[in-house]
Every structure is written in C-alpha cells, then in structure tokens.
Amino acid sequence: MTQTQKILVTGATGTVGRQITAELLARGHAVRALTRDAAKADLPAGVEVVQGDLTEPDSLIPALDGITGLHLITFGGPYFAPLESGPRILELAHAAGVRRVTVLHGGGPSLLEDAVRADDRVDWTVLMPVEFMANALEWADGVVTSGEVREPFVSRLSAMVHEGDIGAVAAVALTEEGHGGQEYVITGPELLTVADKVATIAAARGREIALVELTEEQAVEQWQAAGHPEDVIGFLLEAYGNTPEVGRTVVDTVEKVTGRPARTFGQWAGEHVDAFRIP
Secondary structure, three states: OOOOOOEEEEEOOOHHHHHHHHHHHHHHOEEEEOOOHHOOOOOOOOEEEEEEOOHHHHHOOOOOOOOOEEEEEOOOOHHHOOOOOOOOOOHHHHHHHHOOOEEOOOOOHHHHHEEEEEEEEEEEEEEEEEEEHHHHHHHHHHHHHOOOEEEEEOOOEEEOEHHHHHHHHHHHHHOOOOEEEEEEEEEEOEEEEEHHHHHHHHHHHHOOOEEEEEEEEHHHHHHHOOOOOOHHHHHHHHHHHHOHHHHHOOOOHHHHHHHOOOOHHHHHHOOOOOOHHHO
C-alpha cells in the first residue's frame, strides 16, 4: 500500500491543478492547495486551502511545512507573466524537506523551469502536455447560440490530451520513485483534426454542429474581439498554423507512467456534453 504523502499544489484552481488535486485525493494522499484567494478556491472537501503568491516566494514558507512533494507552475501575476522567483522557491522547498517536484511546462522560456532542471537536491519531473482537450470548451458558446464552430486551420492535426491524464501523470511523479530527472511529453491516444473534434462533440450531444473555416485575418479579428493580447494571438497563429511535430505525434507516456491508456476525446466530450447543449 502506498504511503500517504502530503503534496502542495500551486495553481490548484487552474485546469491542470484541479486535476492533479483530484488525482492525489483519489490515491489517498493529503493535498494542500496554494491560491491567492482562498475564499474563492472552490476545491473538493479534504483539500487544505492556503493563501500564498508565487511572485512573493516567502509567502510559501507556511504552506511548505510538512510537504513531501511540490507541483509548480511557471507563471504568476497578471497576464500569465513568467515567474522570476524560481531559485528562491526551490531554496525554500529544499529547506522544508521537499523530495519531489513537478513543473508544468509553460510553452516558452522559464527561469523557474531552468532552476528546477538545474537542482540536483530533489527528484524533479517536467510535464510537457500538448494541446488540452479542455480548449474545446472555448467553442461552447458558439455551439449553443448558433450551432457552429468558427476556426482557422481546420485540417491541422493535434494529439490533444485529456487534462485528467496530465493530473494522473503528475500525481504518480509526485508520489512514486523512478521519475526524477524526466521530461514527460503527454498526449492523448489519437490524432484529430478540428473537423474530427467537432464531429465528436456533435455525436455526444446528438445534434449536428456546423464547422466554419476562418481565414487567418478573420481568426485574428475573432481573437481580438475575445480580448486576447497580441502576443497570445501570435502564439495561436503559430501553434495552429504550423503545429510543431511534438503537438501532432502520439506518445504512450500516460500508459507507461500510470498503467492505463490515455483517455480519448470521445470520453472527454461525453464528460462535458452539457456545456454544448442548449439549457
């Protein structure tokens, strides 16, 4: 039987952090969740919610007490600004006796991730998921109000991953031996086009969805209207228009690490079908 451990999850209210928290709880471990606003965390019963800010690393000192494993994100503050406090956070973690650290790769250069990779005092694992299945929730309003999805580059391929599988890989790396010094690319079990995803959601909700392909110019206008900053729009154009090989290559990390197959987009769509139905 796996010994109960206490894990501190930063970014615990985010898409991935919630999944890591749920997976650790399901495995019988104690979870402490760090958030800027504990009153708004809305996390499951049994989670110890504490207030702290990664941009002010000394605020983590009480949160790290008694912690064996630490999950880190690479950004903090407004507009997902990269953290510059990585070295100090790791010093505090080492002083508190933390043995294992996972860090969620943010898609670009990161002082925190660099500090984690250079630290030989802890067993660290870098999690490198490709496109999240949860990104499809951005289509929900359009599907409900007009029965359509409006996207550019509809033929692009994606090995998109269920966010629950990212959580499962992280939970194993944080609580079991053998994952130190590893960089885990995490994907789903299949390659999908935008048309494949739309058809899957339509099948789950039992009603057709029209797919409208946008030009790059139309896509930029749509993203600007949604309030995306210009750097995010540039990233989306590159990621969708010229998807790197890693984003369109299926790997078996989930099964190797967790012992079970990665979940399909069909499973994800079934779990979230209510978001795509007219109330």
